[in-house]
Amino acid sequence: MPVNATLATYSDWTYGAAVAIYFFAAVLYLCEAAFARPAKARELAGAVAAGGKQADGTWTPGLVAQPERRSRAERLGRMGAALTVLGALLQATSLVLRGFATERAPWGNMYEYGSLLTLAAVVTWLVLSRTFDVRKLGGFVLVPIVILMFLGGTVLYADAAPVQPALQSYWLVVHVSVISVSSGVLLVPGVASVLYLLKTSGRARFTKLPDADVLDRLAYRSTVFAFPLFTIGIICGAIWAEAAWGRFWGWDPKETVAFVSWVVFAAYLHARATAGWRGRPAAWINSLGFALTVFNLFFINLVTTGLHSYAGVG
Amino acid sequence: MRTALAFLRNTWRGLTAMRTALTLLFLLALGAMPGALLPQRSLNSFKVDEYIADNGWWGRFLDRLQFFDVYASFWFSAIYVLLFVSLVGCLLPRTWEYFKQMRAKPVLTPRNLARMPHHASAGTTASPRDVIERAERRLKGWRTVTRDEPDGARTISAERGFLRETGNLVFHFSLLGLLIAFALGKMLGYEGQVIVQANGGQFCNSGVYNYDTFRPGLRVDGTRLNQFCVRVDDFDATYLHNGQAESFHAAIHYQSGADLENGTWRPYPLEVNSPLRTAGDRLYLLGHGYTPLFTVTFPNGETRTGATQWRPVNQVTLASEGATKFDPPNVPDAEQRRKSQLAITGLLAPTAVFQGELLDSAFPAANDPAVAIDVYRGDLGTDSGRGQSIFSIDQKMVQDGKLTKVARQNLTQGEQLTLDDGTVIRFDGVRDWVSLQVSHDPTQVWVLLFSVLVILGLAVSLSIKRRRVWVRATPQEDGRTVVEVGGLARTDQAGYGEEFTALSRDLLADRAEPADRPADALAVRADKEDS
Numbered sequence: 045m046p047v048n049a050t051l052a053t054y055s056d057w058t059y060g061a062a063v064a065i066y067f068f069a070a071v072l073y074l075c076e077a078a079f080a081r082p083a084k085a086r087e088l089a090g091a092v093a094a095g096g097k098q099a100d101g102t103w104t105p106g107l108v109a110q111p112e113r114r115s116r117a118e119r120l121g122r123m124g125a126a127l128t129v130l131g132a133l134l135q136a137t138s139l140v141l142r143g144f145a146t147e148r149a150p151w152g153n154m155y156e157y158g159s160l161l162t163l164a165a166v167v168t169w170l171v172l173s174r175t176f177d178v179r180k181l182g183g184f185v186l187v188p189i190v191i192l193m194f195l196g197g198t199v200l201y202a203d204a205a206p207v208q209p210a211l212q213s214y215w216l217v218v219h220v221s222v223i224s225v226s227s228g229v230l231l232v233p234g235v236a237s238v239l240y241l242l243k244t245s246g247r248a249r250f251t252k253l254p255d256a257d258v259l260d261r262l263a264y265r266s267t268v269f270a271f272p273l274f275t276i277g278i279i280c281g282a283i284w285a286e287a288a289w290g291r292f293w294g295w296d297p298k299e300t301v302a303f304v305s306w307v308v309f310a311a312y313l314h315a316r317a318t319a320g321w322r323g324r325p326a327a328w329i330n331s332l333g334f335a336l337t338v339f340n341l342f343f344i345n346l347v348t349t350g351l352h353s354y355a356g357v358g
Numbered sequence: 359m360r361t362a363l364a365f366l367r368n369t370w371r372g373l374t375a376m377r378t379a380l381t382l383l384f385l386l387a388l389g390a391m392p393g394a395l396l397p398q399r400s401l402n403s404f405k406v407d408e409y410i411a412d413n414g415w416w417g418r419f420l421d422r423l424q425f426f427d428v429y430a431s432f433w434f435s436a437i438y439v440l441l442f443v444s445l446v447g448c449l450l451p452r453t454w455e456y457f458k459q460m461r462a463k464p465v466l467t468p469r470n471l472a473r474m475p476h477h478a479s480a481g482t483t484a485s486p487r488d489v490i491e492r493a494e495r496r497l498k499g500w501r502t503v504t505r506d507e508p509d510g511a512r513t514i515s516a517e518r519g520f521l522r523e524t525g526n527l528v529f530h531f532s533l534l535g536l537l538i539a540f541a542l543g544k545m546l547g548y549e550g551q552v553i554v555q556a557n558g559g560q561f562c563n564s565g566v567y568n569y570d571t572f573r574p575g576l577r578v579d580g581t582r583l584n585q586f587c588v589r590v591d592d593f594d595a596t597y598l599h600n601g602q603a604e605s606f607h608a609a610i611h612y613q614s615g616a617d618l619e620n621g622t623w624r625p626y627p628l629e630v631n632s633p634l635r636t637a638g639d640r641l642y643l644l645g646h647g648y649t650p651l652f653t654v655t656f657p658n659g660e661t662r663t664g665a666t667q668w669r670p671v672n673q674v675t676l677a678s679e680g681a682t683k684f685d686p687p688n689v690p691d692a693e694q695r696r697k698s699q700l701a702i703t704g705l706l707a708p709t710a711v712f713q714g715e716l717l718d719s720a721f722p723a724a725n726d727p728a729v730a731i732d733v734y735r736g737d738l739g740t741d742s743g744r745g746q747s748i749f750s751i752d753q754k755m756v757q758d759g760k761l762t763k764v765a766r767q768n769l770t771q772g773e774q775l776t777l778d779d780g781t782v783i784r785f786d787g788v789r790d791w792v793s794l795q796v797s798h799d800p801t802q803v804w805v806l807l808f809s810v811l812v813i814l815g816l817a818v819s820l821s822i823k824r825r826r827v828w829v830r831a832t833p834q835e836d837g838r839t840v841v842e843v844g845g846l847a848r849t850d851q852a853g854y855g856e857e858f859t860a861l862s863r864d865l866l867a868d869r870a871e872p873a874d875r876p877a878d879a880l881a882v883r884a885d886k887e888d889s
């Protein structure tokens with residue numbers, strides 16, 4: 045199976061461009077967050093926001109557009125959002141090109157897997173920020189993404205190449221894509237829960253963050269979407285393991301940590317339904333789940349050795 | 359007696375409380391973690407021994423607490439047994455509740471709908487009866503009850519999303535089923551590994567002794583294995599330039615069931631990711647390696663060939679080590695024979711590169727095989743009573759001076775060396791071997807079935823919201839009617855606001871004028887959630 049080097053090169057370029065653009069978008073978002081007036085003050089000042097949540101809960105972009113009254117901070121934020129969309133398109137292009145270059149699903153090694161994961165996180169963020177008025181938080185989401193993508197493109201980078209026999213299965217397409225997309229989606233509630241903890245910590249520094257209530261719902265909604273997906277991903281992994289490794293579950297380090305984070309996310313959902321555990325405790329649990337997801341990606345792949353290290357057949 | 363009962367009841371209550379379940383979930387997560395961080399016997403007992411040796415009392419202490427067998431440890435078992443007791447205790451009353459609710463009518467309309475998390479109102483000239491009739495039509499698909507109130511008002515209470523409970527129960531019961539199926543599989547299953555030469559070597563699943571390693575479940579004694587035989591005719595692998603494997607393929611024939619009697623062999627291309635499923639067992643291609651072929655010509659002219667598998671020490675280049683052992687021919691006297699056994703050990707490189715005299719392997723394919731061997735003569739210790747590895751010689755015999763090194767040399771394919779007594783050893787090349795695994799797990803389809811139910815239940819219970827809506831049409835003295843709508847999402851679920859807004863708009867639409875308090879009309883607190 046030859047690799048198309050030209051396509052592979054274009055793929056690398058678009059990846060690099062996407063990282064750079066996300067970086068600028070993050071800077072713009074952070075400027076918006078830094079210069080915008082706190083939520084309270086804005087509300088008092090009247091409906092400054094052009095487009096946004098109407099009283100009846102519908103989103104009407106541009107309906108009440110009054111461009112001349114947009115603050116400078118807001119213009120920065122909008123530029124950030126536009127750049128984020130551009131970055132996501134470039135990143136998607138990079139993945140597609142890699143797929144064509146290697147003639148297989150473009151998530152066969154950690155670099156590619158990380159790229160799919162971060163793309164899922166960006167897309168989730170873009171979708172959610174249409175429903176929730178949280179655009180200024182974009183920086184907090186994009187910063188970890190830029191870091192992950194930078195590490196992915198340098199430390200973890202792998203040349204475009206065919207994958208080894210254990211990975212040549214349509215389960216690679218299903219299992220890995222579902223797991224990485226759901227992990228990517230889970231990055232967003234992770235960030236939201238961390239911000240929730242900051243916001244409710246009572247420190248004046250964090251008053252500019254959106255309402256705790258909004259952060260909480262943002263976290264819950266995205267978790268509720270990602271959790272069944274994550275479950276499907278784990279089960280597909282088990283089905284594949286049955287065919288590739290001779291058993292569907294064997295407490296391989298990666299399986300174990302996936303199980304642990306699954307249990308933690310289940311605990312989060314339970315905490316939301318348990319008196320005395322809502323609010324901060326639940327947010328702590330969700331942040332922990334997010335930390336475990338990242339831990340699983342890096343530590344387990346790079347430090348321990350297990351079947352997921354994809355070393356040889358045996 | 360009374361206090362004992364009270365104690366039992368309190369324990370049960372405590373155990374089945376949501377708080378306890380949450381704590382147990384955490385303990386489960388915490389308890390599973392060491393298994394990812396510490397080496398585990400079930401995966402690699404060699405690493406465990408190494409860890410214990412390296413960490414002194416700390417290693418032994420962890421071992422005492424079963425930290426190297428986490429998933430079979432008493433404490434891990436205790437956590438999940440408790441969790442599942444708690445789950446059962448939680449599920450039984452919930453199931454009961456579920457059936458009661460399934461038959462119950464939607465609850466009475468609350469007196470003050472303005473206090474509901476979602477609320478809207480408007481005035482109209484239509485009569486309460488008409489209003490409610492229209493509402494009934496709009497609320498198709500909801501479970502509704504229409505009631506008349508003493509003051510002439512007419513109300514509907516409607517409920518939707520009962521399926522959520524169904525999904526939730528399916529989810530939790532399936533988890534229970536999953537655990538039981540998993541545990542049964544561990545008890546009734548077995549797993550064995552064996553190395554077979556890939557030039558027609560055969561293996562039959564007729565007894566435990568045919569395996570190199572065998573791991574039975576608790577309820578398996580190894581006497582009644584599923585009968586089948588395999589013959590490995592050929593093996594080939596292809597590699598990329600950098601030595602990464604691209605494909606493995608073992609051409610095998612197998613027989614099971616009636617074929618065993620009439621001797622039919624059926625072909626199967628055994629590959630990674632595509633095990634052979636036969637006779638209720640699965641056969642996997644786990645790995646492969648090389649067997650060096652040596653021909654020894656003894657001083658009396660007799661020859662022996664040795665073909666013992668060596669094991670890869672480098673998984674990328676397949677550099678392998680091992681020991682090929684020979685008994686001298688025509689030496690009936692055991693004492694005498696023990697003085698003149700031969701062993702060839704060392705390194706085998708499928709694609710040889712030499713750095714000076716030092717041999718290493720550059721590539722995993724057998725392009726240019728060579729060996730760097732030590733030849734030992736003496737007593738191999740086969741009668742010593744100590745277990746002997748087929749991959750190495752008994753170092754104790756070397757230390758005791760009973761086994762001595764008589765030659766050391768590099769040989770490429772076809773080359774030979776001559777020992778001091780005239781024995782000639784020729785390296786003839788290599789042959790492939792494959793390592794196969796046989797697995798038996800009678801309950802794994804049940805595990806799969808319950809997993810699918812887990813997902814379905816989860817998807818249903820997380821995507822459907824259990825919610826209520828009430829409509830009250832109250833006649834006013836001036837002949838008009840005030841229509842009020844109130845809504846409540848019963849479960850922790852964001853997003854009822856949008857639906858309620860649309861619903862209340864429809865229910866209140868076409869009313870002649872707004873209610874007395876125009877500012878309040880359609881004052882829907884769209885995003886407020888109840889929980």
Ligand code: HEM
Binds near residue numbers: 313383
């Ligand atoms: C292995 C153990 C368990 C796991 C993995 C688990 C998982 C889950 C998950 C993922 C949900 C989310 C569904 C939803 O939000 O509707 C849920 C809901 C629920 N679970 Fe469990 N559960 C377990 C044990 C228990 C136990 C022991 C109890 C009772 C003490 C329990 C009671 C509930 C209840 C009441 C809900 C509904 C919460 C709600 O409506 O949001 N669960 N469970």
